[in-house]
Amino acid sequence: MAADFTAWVSTHQSLFEEVLKRLLPQAEVMPQRLHSAMRYSVLDGGKRVRPLLAYAAGELAGATAERVEIAAAAVELIHAYSLVHDDMPCMDDDVLRRGKPTCHVEYDEATALLVGDALQSLSFQLLSEHQLNDDATKQLQMVKLLAVASGSRGMAGGQAIDLASVGKQLSLPELEQMHIHKTGALIRAAILLGAYCGNKLSDAQLERLDHFGKLIGLAFQVVDDVLDCEADTATLGKTAGKDADNDKPTYVSLLGLAGAKEMAQRLHHEALETLGEFGEAALRLRELADFIVLRKF
Numbered sequence: 001m002a003a004d005f006t007a008w009v010s011t012h013q014s015l016f017e018e019v020l021k022r023l024l025p026q027a028e029v030m031p032q033r034l035h036s037a038m039r040y041s042v043l044d045g046g047k048r049v050r051p052l053l054a055y056a057a058g059e060l061a062g063a064t065a066e067r068v069e070i071a072a073a074a075v076e077l078i079h080a081y082s083l084v085h086d087d088m089p090c091m092d093d094d095v096l097r098r099g100k101p102t103c104h105v106e107y108d109e110a111t112a113l114l115v116g117d118a119l120q121s122l123s124f125q126l127l128s129e130h131q132l133n134d135d136a137t138k139q140l141q142m143v144k145l146l147a148v149a150s151g152s153r154g155m156a157g158g159q160a161i162d163l164a165s166v167g168k169q170l171s172l173p174e175l176e177q178m179h180i181h182k183t184g185a186l187i188r189a190a191i192l193l194g195a196y197c198g199n200k201l202s203d204a205q206l207e208r209l210d211h212f213g214k215l216i217g218l219a220f221q222v223v224d225d226v227l228d229c230e231a232d233t234a235t236l237g238k239t240a241g242k243d244a245d246n247d248k249p250t251y252v253s254l255l256g257l258a259g260a261k262e263m264a265q266r267l268h269h270e271a272l273e274t275l276g277e278f279g280e281a282a283l284r285l286r287e288l289a290d291f292i293v294l295r296k297f
């Protein structure tokens, strides 16, 4: 990774941490236990891939940092909620997330359920109470975009397909459909919401960005499946080898390790091609695509 990109990532990760600290309710405010658990689940952890994609797309679209950081936070809060609920005993039943005990282990199940609920509400509160585009109709589209991406036709729907597919053999198109919803929808939303905070891009350009998001979202999942097999728990900060243990269909179980890696390369290549017309202005998005595919955690 170029030194310049590494510096951009760490600057934005630090800035974003401060944004989240400011936007989340303080732990001393009633109900303290819920607020403390929300902060525990969101702060101090995670790669912040979705916010970084939002910042990069915002830069491309000429958005101000003040607007993009709110859109990025809205997406990250939905992501954090999904992780808290996914880790609960009724779903993946995991004890480790982002290198620390999962929310229901550190607090309790009822609190974890409420953390997810409250993070989701806070996300939409942010999108509606801050001005993110000069055009109010566009801003309403942003709210709808995130609602669709996280709901039953997006992330939650993908999770439902995932839960129903345990122990089953899925075809490649079926697996792809599951992940386009479960993982891909929110990654696409992060990119589009970042771009919607600016006004520089035409509808055709926004469509190209969305296509980039679809490809890189899928690549993210393929790499996630590979890492679940190849990386260790300490590096991942979550339990490794869960997919095979849970008899879940993955790109590795379907294509083998080499096949899955090849697929990630192909998606990566196509994603970069999609950004061609943006030239140098899309440098950060290109570098993030490289990071998503080459990451080791």
Ligand code: GRG
Binding pocket: 045, 046, 047, 048, 049, 081, 082, 083, 085, 086, 098, 155, 156, 159, 182, 183, 221, 224
């Ligand atoms: C509970 C509605 C609901 C949805 C859960 C996101 C999800 C759907 C489940 C998480 C389980 C999982 C391993 C999904 C595959 C890839 C993925 C989204 C990994 C986690 O995202 P990262 O790697 O996590 O960006 P960090 O911690 O870096 O933010």
